[in-house]
Amino acid sequence: MNLGLKLKFLLTGFVALSIQSCITKDIVYLIRDDSSDYNDQFWAKADLNQRLCIWNKHWEPNTWLMVKQLLEKTTNYEFRTPPSSDRLQMFAEFQKPECKWVIDGTYNLPFSYNLDPTQYQWLLDKMVVIVFEPVVVADWVWKPEFHARVAQVFTWDDSYIDNQKYFLMRYPFYSGAQMVEPLPFEKKKLCCFINGNKGSRHSQSLYEKRREDVEIWDKHYSSDFDFYGTDWSRSEYRTFKNEVPGHLKVPTLRKYRFCLCYENMNNVCGWVTEKMFNCLEAGCVPVYMGVKNIDQFVPRNCYVAREQFESNEHLHRYLKNMSKAEYEQYLENIRVYLKSDQPKEFGYERFAEYIVAGIVAKIGDGYAK
Numbered sequence: 001m002n003l004g005l006k007l008k009f010l011l012t013g014f015v016a017l018s019i020q021s022c023i024t025k026d027i028v029y030l031i032r033d034d035s036s037d038y039n040d041q042f043w044a045k046a047d048l049n050q051r052l053c054i055w056n057k058h059w060e061p062n063t064w065l066m067v068k069q070l071l072e073k074t075t076n077y078e079f080r081t082p083p084s085s086d087r088l089q090m091f092a093e094f095q096k097p098e099c100k101w102v103i104d105g106t107y108n109l110p111f112s113y114n115l116d117p118t119q120y121q122w123l124l125d126k127m128v129v130i131v132f133e134p135v136v137v138a139d140w141v142w143k144p145e146f147h148a149r150v151a152q153v154f155t156w157d158d159s160y161i162d163n164q165k166y167f168l169m170r171y172p173f174y175s176g177a178q179m180v181e182p183l184p185f186e187k188k189k190l191c192c193f194i195n196g197n198k199g200s201r202h203s204q205s206l207y208e209k210r211r212e213d214v215e216i217w218d219k220h221y222s223s224d225f226d227f228y229g230t231d232w233s234r235s236e237y238r239t240f241k242n243e244v245p246g247h248l249k250v251p252t253l254r255k256y257r258f259c260l261c262y263e264n265m266n267n268v269c270g271w272v273t274e275k276m277f278n279c280l281e282a283g284c285v286p287v288y289m290g291v292k293n294i295d296q297f298v299p300r301n302c303y304v305a306r307e308q309f310e311s312n313e314h315l316h317r318y319l320k321n322m323s324k325a326e327y328e329q330y331l332e333n334i335r336v337y338l339k340s341d342q343p344k345e346f347g348y349e350r351f352a353e354y355i356v357a358g359i360v361a362k363i364g365d366g367y368a369k
Helices: 003-022 033-037 040-045 048-052 063-074 087-094 117-124 144-149 207-220 246-253 274-282 312-321 324-339 342-346 348-363
Strands: 027-031 078-080 099-104 127-130 152-155 166-168 189-194 225-228 256-262 285-289
Touching: 027 063, 027 087, 063 078, 063 348, 087 099, 099 348, 117 144, 127 144, 127 348, 152 348, 166 348, 189 207, 189 246, 189 312, 207 225, 207 256, 207 312, 246 274, 256 274, 274 285, 274 324, 285 324, 324 342, 342 348
Parallel strands: 027 078, 027 099, 099 127, 127 152, 152 166, 189 225, 189 256, 256 285
Antiparallel strands: none
């Protein structure tokens, strides 16, 4: 090979390598609502894994790290958080051509909700919104006109799922915990309740039902009942104890045979939260009201269905007269269930699988490895 051909070959290789080294992977960004709890100096210094694993009250710290690991394992995307929580700096990152999707992982008020489509439709076209709260808590995130502006919506509500605009995810809270060693039947008080005193005008809200039943138990069955939570007036109730932080809920529930376990919304599909599983892990049988398809997720022999009782009087009588043998069978059913694969539907790994599967389905196979 003469000198000219050698030089041409070397230059061609150099240019090819230079171009390859300049190629940037396409990026999926994640916006987190808890970044505002940390100053920009921390946010800028923290590495990606630290920013993904910042704890907040809604999440197991490694949840988003699991999403990152699975997304990068199964697709050609890179998963990041913005290097700053400053809005202008975030927008600068999102405008770069390598930014293909932005996951809105904020909680009650999505970051994308207040984006003016006349100015930011370019960003809304990249926006993947995860709807966590039900309509009784955050009705604004369920508005059809908001969903129409964004690229993709993840929800736990099975009735929405079409795998085009709406994709399934489950609210992640199950850590794999098994039932703690329960107290003896005779040493447990009959019933308890753990929830805040909240309200909603929505027709499917259970906040009012919670308050109504608490007041009845407090007035008529006080010797068999205690309740806990935020925003209750101690002076108005005989059976109110105190607030219970999240890490003490299971030890508290363990002291009772049953718990009035009401979700915040009734007659909806898929909205199963930690309330049910806190009871199961504590060896406290839930008296459940909420999701209309709950039997799809938790066997009927693991809980008492509140709607089967026309009054609290009938409910109290049933619970009070339940034999030790019948009660112990409930606990055994719960043990079997918690050892099965069914609860994993609400685990952190399953959440990651849902998010990645939905993104891959949206973008097609072109980015799948």
